[in-house]
Amino acid sequence: DTGVSQDPRHKITKRGQNVTFRCDPISEHNRLYWYRQTLGQGPEFLTYFQNEAQLEKSRLLSDRFSAERPKGSFSTLEIQRTEQGDSAMYLCASSRWSDEKLFFGSGTQLSVL
Amino acid sequence: RKEVEQDPGPFNVPEGATVAFNCTYSNSASQSFFWYRQDCRKEPKLLMSVYSSGNEDGRFTAQLNRASQYISLLIRDSKLSDSATYLCVVNQAGTALIFGKGTTLSVSS
Numbered sequence: 001d002t003g004v005s006q007d008p009r010h011k012i013t014k015r016g017q018n019v020t021f022r023c024d025p026i027s028e029h030n031r032l033y034w035y036r037q038t039l040g041q042g043p044e045f046l047t048y049f050q051n052e053a054q055l056e057k058s059r060l061l062s063d064r065f066s067a068e069r070p071k072g073s074f075s076t077l078e079i080q081r082t083e084q085g086d087s088a089m090y091l092c093a094s095s096r097w098s099d100e101k102l103f104f105g106s107g108t109q110l111s112v113l
Numbered sequence: 114r115k116e117v118e119q120d121p122g123p124f125n126v127p128e129g130a131t132v133a134f135n136c137t138y139s140n141s142a143s144q145s146f147f148w149y150r151q152d153c154r155k156e157p158k159l160l161m162s163v164y165s166s167g168n169e170d171g172r173f174t175a176q177l178n179r180a181s182q183y184i185s186l187l188i189r190d191s192k193l194s195d196s197a198t199y200l201c202v203v204n205q206a207g208t209a210l211i212f213g214k215g216t217t218l219s220v221s222s
Contacts, residue, residue, distance in 0.1 A: 042200050042212035100145050104156035
């Protein structure tokens with residue numbers, strides 16, 4: 001399978017704990033995006049990378065969120081001191097730099113208790 | 114005003130019907146436009162790009178009106194398998210794609 005891969009598929013955590021998600025993009029794609037989606041809403045942009053450079057970060061993203069893509073391949077999204085409002089589906093997508101067509105992974109469903 | 118606005122629906126139509134979805138965007142500098150489809154509990158998938166001259170892919174027709182900052186998607190001869198949420202997606206130069214909330218379509222037999 002050469003699609004976008006996300007791990008884990010589901011994460012249940014207690015309020016205040018830190019969580020980290022991983023995304024492996026399609027190998028020839030150099031752009032990688034993180035989105036968050038809650039029920040009844042469209043995906044909400046969080047941040048994106050071109051290779052290892054983080055080019056844009058949403059104003060809505062609090063300081064508790066950080067993303068990295070250290071070698072321009074896989075990426076991690078960390079949420080520190082989780083809150084119940086962080087409960088959502090976290091979607092990763094990738095694309096070629098020349099082509100804005102996004103390919104999404106299956107997402108990580110986060111539940112904060 | 115939200116950056117991308119869609120009528121959330123739901124649109125409930127019988128098989129064979131023609132249905133149209135509309136979307137408006139706020140930033141006149143937007144350059145790229147897409148429709149994505151999302152099935153229940155699945156990830157979004159690209160349905161089609163939207164070009165200035167309008168474009169068609171089988172039963173699906175997309176149109177763009179830059180002057181009115183308006184995008185549409187027309188589905189002809191609806192099938193049960195068309196039931197899904199349709200997401201309008203827009204970007205500005207150098208920024209990430211912005212998604213609308215989506216319009217839910219339910220096609221019944």
